[in-house]
Amino acid sequence: MTDHDVDCEKCEELLQGYLDRDLTREEVVVAEGHLDRCDYCRRRYRFEERLRRYIRVSASERMPAGLLAKLAELRGPSADGL
Numbered sequence: 014m015t016d017h018d019v020d021c022e023k024c025e026e027l028l029q030g031y032l033d034r035d036l037t038r039e040e041v042v043v044a045e046g047h048l049d050r051c052d053y054c055r056r057r058y059r060f061e062e063r064l065r066r067y068i069r070v071s072a073s074e075r076m077p078a079g080l081l082a083k084l085a086e087l088r089g090p091s092a093d094g095l
């Protein structure tokens with residue numbers, strides 16, 4: 014046990030800020046220190062990181078054709094300006 018030792022609950026609190034690059038230097042040290050030692054939180058971190066990347070990618074990618082058709086449907090046939 015060191016001064017920087019935190020439990021998983023605290024680490025979970027820091028995790029969102031860590032993923033958002035929104036922590037102070039001290040908090041980053043605490044979070045990384047814990048992730049370094051804790052398998053459970055490291056797995057959580059990787060999962061969250063992948064999830065975020067996935068959301069970012071799918072948000073920036075072109076909408077799938079099926080969804081596009083659905084949106085066109087919602088707009089109604091008269092609003093078809095293509």
Ligand SMILES: [Zn+2]
Pocket residue numbers: 020021022024047051052053054055
């Ligand atoms: Zn942990």
